[in-house]
Structure formats: C-alpha cells, structure tokens
Amino acid sequence: MFQPDLFKGQRILVTGGGTGLGKAMAEKFLELGADIYICGRRESVAQATAQELMAKHGGSVQAFGLDIRDAQAVDDMVGTIFQDGPLTGLVNNAAGNFISRTEDLSPRGFDAIANIVMHGTFYVTQAVGKRWIAGGHPGSVVSIVVTWVENGGPFVVPSAMSKSAVHTMTKSLATEWGGHRIRLNAIGPGEIPTEGMSARLSPGQKPGERAAKNNPMGRTGTMEELQNLATFLLSDGCPWLTGQTIFMDGGGYLATGGNFYELREWTDEQWQQARDAIQSQNRKDRDQRS
Incomplete structure (x- = not known):
C-alpha cells in the first residue's frame, strides 16, 4: 500500500513504543524509512525493542526510559530529541487500563490511569507542539483513544x-x-489482542475471545490494520485531514456499544477473581522492571 521510502527523512516519536501496539507502529514507520524514537517506563524493554527493530530493519531507533506522568522528564526527553533536529510526527500510544466496578476504585487506582492517559498525553503533545511552533515546523500527531469516547465505558470509567x-x-x-x-x-481501535491488555481487561479469558464473539465481523483487529491506518494519518496523503477520530473496530461499537456493559452480570466472586488476576499481572510487570 505504501512506498518503501514514504517516511524517509521523517523523525517520529512513539510513546509506549517498547511493547504491543506502540512497538508495532514504530516497526512499520521504521520499515518505511523513518528515524524512530520510543519511550516507556521500562527502559530495559524499550532498549531491547530498539535493538530488535534495528537488527530486523536497519535504520535508527533511539529508546528512552521515563514515566510520561513526569512533565519535566517528558520535556527533557523531547528537548534532547530536538537537539538533533525537529520531530515530524508523534504517536501518543502510552496508556493504562483495567476493569473494575467504579464503587471499588481507590483514588490511587483512578490516578494510575488518568495520570498516564490524560496528563501524560498532554505533557508529551505540548512539549513537542511548542517546539514545532517556536521553530516554524509542521507536524502530525496521532493519538490512540478508544471507541468508548462515543458511548461511555462502564467498568473502565478512568480510561x-x-x-x-x-x-x-x-x-x-x-x-x-x-x-x-x-x-x-x-484512532479508536477495537480489540487487537496483546498480553498486557488482555490480562487487565479480560482476565481468565483467551485473548480476543469475548470481542470476537460479539463483533459484527466475527473477529478482532490485527496489528497490520493499525499500522496501515496510523501510517496514513501521519503521512502527507491527505494533509487537510485534521481533528478527526477514526474508529477501527469492525463495527463493534455501532452494534454492541463496544464496551464492557455485559460485566454487570458478574458476581462478587467473579470480580474478586478478576482483581486477583490483574494484581498478579501487575506484580509480574513490577518484577520485570526491577
């Protein structure tokens, strides 16, 4: 679909680029000739991803370990990147989420999501945008959202x-x-199964099982579909396209609401099992960071 050198000379930052959707998008941009910058809380993971992608595709991938909830750390990182020249694109992908009855949420649990998704996304966008404006540089931003921005998200209210x-x-x-x-x-993607997402949003289920069953097209999304859409939005294929959110979910949110409403049927025991599974995944992630 795209010319091999589509992003030649482009410099793109992908937050949360060490794993999952962010890694897949970063890989596609690299394959198309861009110089890539990725960041994530687990520096070792981001560095390993950078080495893996360069070994596979060549090119340049620089990795940063930081928490985007830290506004000063974000500004320092973006300043470092701009020392070598302005970015041309930004993908706001870093996020967090887990299912919970809202009455069971602690302030810390709410902040864990809101501080990454809302505050962190703003910090990165502002740090890049103000430098684009000061230097007179054009730029393109693609943010990953969810279909629930259209119709609400029961049991994932912080997200x-x-x-x-x-x-x-x-x-x-x-x-x-x-x-x-x-x-x-x-982009508001439907479910594209990844280990971390499935462990927190569908604990105890086969990744993508619930979403595929309920989807009008009978399946979940693929990384390639997300890669292609993100590539189009970052490219100059339609430079008059701005301010739009595209929902890529096989019609799921139109047919079912694309959310977790069916979890209203869960018992207290099922919610406890879900909490235990999510906490187990959190401990696994902490062990990997240490």
Whole structure:
C-alpha cells in the first residue's frame, strides 16, 4: 500500500513504543524509512525493542526510559530529541487500563490511569507542539483513544474519562494549531489482542475471545490494520485531514456499544477473581522492571 521510502527523512516519536501496539507502529514507520524514537517506563524493554527493530530493519531507533506522568522528564526527553533536529510526527500510544466496578476504585487506582492517559498525553503533545511552533515546523500527531469516547465505558470509567479528554484535545488543538501546519488526529481501535491488555481487561479469558464473539465481523483487529491506518494519518496523503477520530473496530461499537456493559452480570466472586488476576499481572510487570 505504501512506498518503501514514504517516511524517509521523517523523525517520529512513539510513546509506549517498547511493547504491543506502540512497538508495532514504530516497526512499520521504521520499515518505511523513518528515524524512530520510543519511550516507556521500562527502559530495559524499550532498549531491547530498539535493538530488535534495528537488527530486523536497519535504520535508527533511539529508546528512552521515563514515566510520561513526569512533565519535566517528558520535556527533557523531547528537548534532547530536538537537539538533533525537529520531530515530524508523534504517536501518543502510552496508556493504562483495567476493569473494575467504579464503587471499588481507590483514588490511587483512578490516578494510575488518568495520570498516564490524560496528563501524560498532554505533557508529551505540548512539549513537542511548542517546539514545532517556536521553530516554524509542521507536524502530525496521532493519538490512540478508544471507541468508548462515543458511548461511555462502564467498568473502565478512568480510561473512558481520560481517553475522552484526549479525543477533545485532538479536536481542540487541531483548530488552535492548524495555522502552524500542525495536524492532530486519533484512532479508536477495537480489540487487537496483546498480553498486557488482555490480562487487565479480560482476565481468565483467551485473548480476543469475548470481542470476537460479539463483533459484527466475527473477529478482532490485527496489528497490520493499525499500522496501515496510523501510517496514513501521519503521512502527507491527505494533509487537510485534521481533528478527526477514526474508529477501527469492525463495527463493534455501532452494534454492541463496544464496551464492557455485559460485566454487570458478574458476581462478587467473579470480580474478586478478576482483581486477583490483574494484581498478579501487575506484580509480574513490577518484577520485570526491577
């Protein structure tokens, strides 16, 4: 679909680029000729991904270990990247989520999601955008949101609220920064199974099993589909396209709401089992970081 040198000379930052969806998008951009920058909380994972992608495709991938909830750390990272020249693209992919009855949420649990998704996404976007504006550079931003920004997200309220903020940021800055030749768009993907996501949103189930069963097209999404859409939005194929959120989910949110409403049927025992599974995954992640 795309010319091999489509992104030659481009410099793209992907947050949460060490694993999952972020890694897949970073790999596609690298394959198409871009210089890639990835960041994540687990520096060792980000560095390993950088080495893996360069060994596979050549090119340049630089990795940073940081928590995007730290505004100063974000600004320092972006400043370091711009020392070698301006970025041309940004993908806001870093996120967190887990299922929970809202009455069971602690303030810490809520903040764990909101501080990454809403605050962190803003910190990165502002740090990049203000440098684009100061230097007179055009740029393109793609943010990963969710279909629930259209119809609400029961049992994932912190994510639904925070992703809605990113959705609104996309529309707001598309108009505010349009005169600076800066475009912002977003993708709301349906379920594309990854280990971390499945462990927190569908604990105890085969990855993608529930989503495929309920989807009008009878399946989950693929990494390739996400890669292709993100590539189109970052490219110059339609530079008048801005302020849009594209939902790529096989019609799932139109048919079912694309959310977790069916979990209202769960018993207290099932919720406890889900909490135990999510906590087990969290401990596994902490052990990998240490």
